[in-house]
Amino acid sequence: xxxxxxxxxxxxxxxxxxxxxxxxxxxxxxxxxxxxxxxxxxxxxxxxxxxxxxxxxxxxxxxxxxxxxxxxxxxxxxxxxxxxxxxxxxxxxxxxxxxxxxxxxxxxxxxxxxxxxxxxxxxxxxxxxxxxxxxxxxxxxxxxxxxxxxxxxxxxxxxxx
Amino acid sequence: xxxxxxxxxxxxxxxxxxxxxxxxxxxxxxxxxxxxxxxxxxxxxxxxxxxxxxxxxxxxxxxxxxxxxxxxxxxxxxxxxxxxxxxxxxxxxxxxxxxxxxxxxxxxxxxxxxxxxxxxxxxxxxxxxxxxxxxxxxxxxxxxxxxxxxxxxxxxxxxxx
Numbered sequence: 001x002x003x004x005x006x007x008x009x010x011x012x013x014x015x016x017x018x019x020x021x022x023x024x025x026x027x028x029x030x031x032x033x034x035x036x037x038x039x040x041x042x043x044x045x046x047x048x049x050x051x052x053x054x055x056x057x058x059x060x061x062x063x064x065x066x067x068x069x070x071x072x073x074x075x076x077x078x079x080x081x082x083x084x085x086x087x088x089x090x091x092x093x094x095x096x097x098x099x100x101x102x103x104x105x106x107x108x109x110x111x112x113x114x115x116x117x118x119x120x121x122x123x124x125x126x127x128x129x130x131x132x133x134x135x136x137x138x139x140x141x142x143x144x145x146x147x148x149x150x151x152x153x154x155x156x157x158x159x160x161x
Numbered sequence: 162x163x164x165x166x167x168x169x170x171x172x173x174x175x176x177x178x179x180x181x182x183x184x185x186x187x188x189x190x191x192x193x194x195x196x197x198x199x200x201x202x203x204x205x206x207x208x209x210x211x212x213x214x215x216x217x218x219x220x221x222x223x224x225x226x227x228x229x230x231x232x233x234x235x236x237x238x239x240x241x242x243x244x245x246x247x248x249x250x251x252x253x254x255x256x257x258x259x260x261x262x263x264x265x266x267x268x269x270x271x272x273x274x275x276x277x278x279x280x281x282x283x284x285x286x287x288x289x290x291x292x293x294x295x296x297x298x299x300x301x302x303x304x305x306x307x308x309x310x311x312x313x314x315x316x317x318x319x320x321x322x
Contacts, residue, residue, distance in 0.1 A: 045255030094206030
């Protein structure tokens with residue numbers, strides 16, 4: 001075995017050890033603003049139970065892989081991605097308009113990789129950042145709320161024609 | 162000239178006369194719910210100047226042809242289509258959610274056909290209907306309000322990344 005190969009194997013082994021047991025990272029969903037729009041909603045008052053984490057103007061998007069399940073029902077195939085895009089809600093003149101981005105939450109379907117959380121990987125990115133991740137415990141921070149939606153493959157949003 | 166041909170030419174001539182001067186009809190934008198989503202907004206109070214015609218939860222969509230102009234600026238090429246999808250705004254529990262469709266307004270770019278209205282054809286369809294058209298005077302009902310947006314090719318909506 002050459003020295004170079006040994007070095008490579010060592011680096012790879014250390015890399016694996018460092019992340020042993022961690023689910024693989026969910027990628028930033030580049031290009032999601034051109035995916036299909038599922039729904040939008042404005043949460044504007046603390047009378048709403050999700051005002052704490054999700055106050056503002058949100059829209060949900062689905063990638064082409066997940067679109068058939070979203071529009072026709074059934075479970076989402078591996079590779080499906082859902083995005084929850086949360087913007088500030090700017091109140092002006094009797095209307096709510098979209099403001100700057102508060103966070104971008106992502107669900108990625110991979111039955112094998114994300115088995116403990118219903119086959120979905122969860123992540124959230126702060127504001128417009130593509131690197132500042134905010135989910136440290138997907139089961140506790142995300143899947144706990146999604147779990148009751150099991151009959152709908154753990155997804156809350158529905159698509160209107 | 163055969164009788165059959167004569168009859169055909171007469172029918173065609175009468176057809177042309179009946180619609181002489183009418184701009185061509187704007188087609189229903191089939192499949193628009195899978196086009197790119199430009200923006201959403203909720204107009205919830207009569208304090209807003211557009212509450213009369215457009216109260217509710219609206220989203221704007223652009224077809225693939227118009228997407229580059231929408232995201233990068235510049236004028237829209239012929240064949241660009243914009244959709245203004247107006248739904249009821251359901252107020253519940255401190256949030257505004259999307260309800261049933263009130264109307265679907267459409268702008269189609271064709272510099273030649275729609276010259277008198279900035280190169281845009283305008284139409285609106287009632288509720289979920291694909292045939293009940295509500296625009297009888299595009300200049301008066303639509304273009305009058307869009308005209309001040311000339312610098313933006315008569316379009317109000319802007320795309321956020």
